[in-house]
Amino acid sequence: MSFTARDIPFTILCVAMLGALVWMFFLNPLLAAQLSINGLVIGALYGVVAMCFVLIYKASQIVNFAQGEFLLVGAWVCWFLLTDLQLPFFWGFLFTLVFMTLFGIALQVIVLRPMIGEPIISVIMVTIGLSIFFQALMKWMFGVFVQPFPPIFETSTVNLFGIMPVQTAYLFSLVLSLVVMLGFAWFFKFSRMGLAMRATAFDQQVAQSLGISIKVVFAISWAIAAVVSALAGVTVGIVNGVSSELSFYGIKVFPAVIVGGLDSIVGSIIGGLIIGLLEGMAQFYDSEILNFGNLITVAPFYVLVIILMIKPYGLFGTRDIERV
Amino acid sequence: MATAMARPCGEFETNYRGDQRVFPSRGSAFWVVGSIVILALLPLGLPALLGAGNVALGVIASSAVMIAALYVLKIYFGVTMGNVLAIAIPGAALFAMQPDGLTPYWTDQLILIGCYGVAALGLNILVGFTGQISLGHAAFFGFGAFASAYLSNNHGIPVVLSIPLAGAMTTLVGMIVGIPAARIKGLYLAIATLASQFILFDFFNRAEWFTGGSAGSLAESFTLFGWYLGSADRYIYVVLFWVVVMYLLATNLMRSRDGRALVALRDHYLSAEIMGINLTKYRVLSFGISSFYAGIGGALYGHYLGYVSVESFDILLSIQFLGMIIIGGLGSIAGSLMGTGFMLMLPEAMETVVSVAGSMGLADTTALITALAFLKEMAIGLAIVLFLIFEPDGLAHRWQLIKAYWKLYPFSY
Numbered sequence: 258m259s260f261t262a263r264d265i266p267f268t269i270l271c272v273a274m275l276g277a278l279v280w281m282f283f284l285n286p287l288l289a290a291q292l293s294i295n296g297l298v299i300g301a302l303y304g305v306v307a308m309c310f311v312l313i314y315k316a317s318q319i320v321n322f323a324q325g326e327f328l329l330v331g332a333w334v335c336w337f338l339l340t341d342l343q344l345p346f347f348w349g350f351l352f353t354l355v356f357m358t359l360f361g362i363a364l365q366v367i368v369l370r371p372m373i374g375e376p377i378i379s380v381i382m383v384t385i386g387l388s389i390f391f392q393a394l395m396k397w398m399f400g401v402f403v404q405p406f407p408p409i410f411e412t413s414t415v416n417l418f419g420i421m422p423v424q425t426a427y428l429f430s431l432v433l434s435l436v437v438m439l440g441f442a443w444f445f446k447f448s449r450m451g452l453a454m455r456a457t458a459f460d461q462q463v464a465q466s467l468g469i470s471i472k473v474v475f476a477i478s479w480a481i482a483a484v485v486s487a488l489a490g491v492t493v494g495i496v497n498g499v500s501s502e503l504s505f506y507g508i509k510v511f512p513a514v515i516v517g518g519l520d521s522i523v524g525s526i527i528g529g530l531i532i533g534l535l536e537g538m539a540q541f542y543d544s545e546i547l548n549f550g551n552l553i554t555v556a557p558f559y560v561l562v563i564i565l566m567i568k569p570y571g572l573f574g575t576r577d578i579e580r581v
Numbered sequence: 582m583a584t585a586m587a588r589p590c591g592e593f594e595t596n597y598r599g600d601q602r603v604f605p606s607r608g609s610a611f612w613v614v615g616s617i618v619i620l621a622l623l624p625l626g627l628p629a630l631l632g633a634g635n636v637a638l639g640v641i642a643s644s645a646v647m648i649a650a651l652y653v654l655k656i657y658f659g660v661t662m663g664n665v666l667a668i669a670i671p672g673a674a675l676f677a678m679q680p681d682g683l684t685p686y687w688t689d690q691l692i693l694i695g696c697y698g699v700a701a702l703g704l705n706i707l708v709g710f711t712g713q714i715s716l717g718h719a720a721f722f723g724f725g726a727f728a729s730a731y732l733s734n735n736h737g738i739p740v741v742l743s744i745p746l747a748g749a750m751t752t753l754v755g756m757i758v759g760i761p762a763a764r765i766k767g768l769y770l771a772i773a774t775l776a777s778q779f780i781l782f783d784f785f786n787r788a789e790w791f792t793g794g795s796a797g798s799l800a801e802s803f804t805l806f807g808w809y810l811g812s813a814d815r816y817i818y819v820v821l822f823w824v825v826v827m828y829l830l831a832t833n834l835m836r837s838r839d840g841r842a843l844v845a846l847r848d849h850y851l852s853a854e855i856m857g858i859n860l861t862k863y864r865v866l867s868f869g870i871s872s873f874y875a876g877i878g879g880a881l882y883g884h885y886l887g888y889v890s891v892e893s894f895d896i897l898l899s900i901q902f903l904g905m906i907i908i909g910g911l912g913s914i915a916g917s918l919m920g921t922g923f924m925l926m927l928p929e930a931m932e933t934v935v936s937v938a939g940s941m942g943l944a945d946t947t948a949l950i951t952a953l954a955f956l957k958e959m960a961i962g963l964a965i966v967l968f969l970i971f972e973p974d975g976l977a978h979r980w981q982l983i984k985a986y987w988k989l990y991p992f993s994y
Contacts (some may be wrong), residue, residue: 320768320771322796378911381768385900385962386962387966388962389897389961392958392960393959393962394959396958397956404713446655551783555783561773562773562776562777565761565776566761569769
């Protein structure tokens with residue numbers, strides 16, 4: 258792997274991004290620091306969701322456009338348990354996770370299993386159909402308005418380094434993301450199931466001939482993705498309140514996974530962090546210089562298109578994309 | 582592969598003429614022309630005109646007119662009387678149901694089916710025939726609507742010309758978006774077009790000189806040399822004209838060298854390249870053609886509503902377009918129209934279901950009415966999922982089965 262002419266556009270992009278990042282701190286250090294930290298925290302959540310996306314993609318070759326709905330369903334179920342049934346947070350959270358496990362498995366078995374062997378457009382459309390269905394169902398059941406979670410932490414903000422106020426829920430989400438990531442690392446390196454899943458991702462037929470049940474692997478990967486996404490959903494819900502906005506995380510996942518590489522778990526985390534940081538930067542330049550008002554929502558997609566043009570396998574993905 | 586409807590590449594008829602036909606048989610040509618005749622007669626309100634007060638007399642007289650027209654066609658196409666009756670009976674039933682011409686409701690529905698149907702056909706050329714995936718079709722549809730409104734408002738171009746011009750402009754944009762598409766495929770392409778949907782949507786919101794920003798822009802109504810065709814009962818003929826032209830063009834494309842190249846590209850792109858098909862050219866071309874259709878459909882839609890606003894061209898519409906062609910049948914030209922009809926009738930059907938459920942006292946009516954918008958969306962999602970699981974070849978395939986059943990009756994083979 259040596260530096261060739263092909264790497265020049267990507268290098269220019271990286272240098273430009275770094276330059277923009279540094280320049281931001283020259284312009285307004287405090288705001289820049291705050292937005293970068295917020296960006297990194299949100300980015301860690303993107304990374305967690307992207308990780309689930311990559312998990313499903315690697316295990317079962319299915320592109321899950323309904324990833325955002327996992328967050329949505331999880332957050333609404335948890336909200337329902339906490340407010341309507343008045344469960345304490347711990348139990349409500351636990352029941353949510355149990356529910357999401359069953360939900361993920363049921364989805365895989367009922368809807369996705371008949372899709373094995375179908376062309377890619379069918380698989381994509383099935384998950385899109387599911388996403389529309391659940392989005393509308395949640396709106397029907399819980400309404401279209403933002404519903405705040407009951408307060409869970411005693412203090413809403415803590416001062417980081419004595420000067421920077423950061424919401425406790427953000428710290429919680431950062432810790433949670435780290436725990437989930439370490440959990441994933443352990444799971445895939447040491448646990449029997451995780452090794453089986455890696456084998457399946459590597460070669461389904463060989464894995465099957467070695468006695469791994471592909472059906473179980475598929476179901477488990479969906480269950481894990483549903484549970485971990487629900488964790489992220491609840492976290493975002495605690496910070497911003499629960500609403501259908503949550504399903505947008507499922508779309509923000511795409512820039513993250515493309516930047517990181519579609520089939521790399523490490524890449525998805527780093528991609529998520531980069532996209533989060535990028536959003537922070539977009540927000541900064543938008544408010545300080547450009548005044549577009551919505552750069553934050555489109556900037557990741559511009560980066561996505563550029564990355565697809567110059568480095569479609571992303572930072573860590575396998576280089577087997579055919580260029581025509 | 583969900584493309585049983587479209588002839589795969591490399592499968593030919595026994596003679597050259599057979600390959601070059603627009604319609605597979607004389608019967609199918611007769612069916613298409615006959616249906617167009619009935620559609621053209623329907624909005625006129627023939628029964629009321631001819632019967633002058635007596636509905637039964639009017640229906641009989643107008644049915645006679647229709648059968649006479651069909652009989653002329655029968656002689657021209659040389660088909661059996663059974664074909665004539667098979668169109669005439671539902672035609673007469675339609676005349677009896679709508680004696681004063683189409684009701685405004687059905688006129689509106691048919692116009693919308695026409696506008697969306699043209700765009701859906703474009704998507705089917707891209708997805709069903711070329712095997713590319715686009716999640717950004719609504720953006721092109723919207724671009725066509727805005728471009729036509731912009732041309733007629735700001736440059737004084739008559740609407741008749743601005744519609745095809747908008748199509749051409751959309752083609753250009755589609756080909757620009759298609760350039761990355763020429764380099765990537767499958768899943769990556771789906772994601773790239775998803776990004777382009779968001780980028781174009783953002784552009785619509787921002788470019789006030791072009792779209793009027795979030796306020797939207799007004800679109801002039803359709804006139805032909807000073808002859809006002811903007812009202813729904815006249816505009817339906819404009820739409821009918823474009824639908825016929827665009828569907829014929831697509832059918833013609835598919836029997837040509839370029840159309841076959843697209844199908845070859847879908848079935849096996851490596852072999853296609855070895856056979857000398859320029860992949861980049863045809864991938865970009867396919868994007869261009871599909872955007873042209875989307876642009877025409879969007880322009881027709883914009884001039885029908887008279888007002889174009891950004892919100893209607895969001896990702897949900899893109900998904901609906903994909904739903905239309907999946908429900909209709911990927912790689913089937915007639916299926917595109919069937920799927921569009923199904924997709925647009927689905928929310929209406931939900932409304933009926935809700936009102937019936939309400940009147941029977943099965944559910945709380947007021948609660949259901951507030952839930953209606955969500956029920957409609959759920960129905961769309963559910964329809965896509967169920968069709969993909971149970972009928973991945975779509976309505977066009979189902980229609981073939983029904984036709985085969987009648988043809989072979991009482992045998993099943």
